[in-house]
Amino acid sequence: MTDEQAMWRVQSEGDPAAFAELVGRWEKPVQDLCFRMLGDYQMSMDIAQETFARVFARRKDFSGQSRFSTWLWRIALNLCLDELRKRRRWREESLEDGLVDVMESDSESPDAALASREEAELVRRCLLSLPEHYRSVLVLRHYENLKFAEIAAVLDIPEGTVKSRMAAAMTLLGEKLDACMRGGQQSSKQSIDKQHKLTLI
C-alpha cells in the first residue's frame, strides 16, 4: 500500500490501521526534521506528535494532487517555523538550553569523543543561527535527503531558488563555522556584510 493509498483510506473511512501505517513509516523522519530545525530533542518529539495529530485532524484537506510526503513535510516544517517564531516572540530562545546528545562510536577514544561532541555542538549552534529559509532548505536536503525538486514542491518555490538558497546556506554556514573554530565568536564585519547580501537572495 502506497502512502497515498493509505491516506485515501484514512480520508474516506478514517481507517485507523492505515493511519497507524503512515505514522509507522514517517514518524522517525518527521522527528528528525523537527530535531534539526529546533535543535531540541524533547521539543522535536512534541512537534512531531503534533504533526501527526494535525495530519489526522486535517485529513480531508489532502487533495491527492501532490505526494503525501510533500504534504506531510510541509505541515511539519510549518509547525517548526511556528514554534521558532513563538520562541522568538517570548524571548525564550537560548542556544545554551538545547539538549545536545551526540552518539559516539565505541571505537572513539575519550579525547576524540570530546572533540566530536564539541564539533557537533558547534554545528548545531551555527546551523540554528542561520536564517530560517536557509535552514529549511539545508535540513531538507542534507539531513532528510530530499531532492531539490521535492524541496521546491514542499516550500512551493522554484527549484532554482532552492539551489541558490542551498549554496548561500552552505557558504554562510562554512563562514560561521570557520569563524567559530578560529575562536573569534564575533564574526568579522565582512561576514556580516556578506550575510546581509545573502539574506536578500
Added chain:
Amino acid sequence: MKHPSEETWMEYLYGEVSVEGRRELEQHLTECAECKLRLNEWQKTRRMLDTWKNPAASLPKAVPRRKYWWQAAAAVILLGVGIGIGWWGGRHGDLEVLRAQVQSDVRQAVKKEFEIWRAERQELFEALQTQQEATAEQLARLRQDLETVAVMAEAGLQSAQTRINKLVSLTKVGTE
C-alpha cells in the same frame, strides 16, 4: 573562463547531476583553482554537518524499501517452497497433500504475524486518539475557566461603575 553556477555545484555536491554533467564539471575542476577551492569549502561544510547526529537516530529512512525487502524475501521463500513441492511431488506423487499442508502452515504463520502487527498499530492509534481527546477536554476546561473569569470581570466592572456614579452624584450634592 566560464564558471559553472553555484546551483550547478549544489547539484554536483548532492549527486543530482547527470553522468555527462559530472564529467564536464570534473574536467572544469582540473583547470579552475577558484572553483576547486569553493567546492572544497562546501565539501568541508558537508562533512561538518555529518558530525551533528540525532540522539534518536539510526533512522530507517527507507521504510518502504525495507518493506520491499521483506516482500522480496517472502517471494524467494515461496519460490523455494514451490520448487521443493515440485521436486517432492515429482518423486513421491503426493503433491496435493504436501501443498495443502505447506499452504496451511504458511497461511497460519502469516496470519499470526499480521495479527501482532495490527494489534500494535491499533494500540498506537488508540493512544494518539486518547491524547487528542485529552487535549480537547483540557481546551474545553480552559475555555470554561476563561468564560467564568470574563463574567466575573464584567460583574466587577459594573459594580465599580455603579460606585463611581454614586460617588459622582454625592460629589455634586456636596458642591451644591
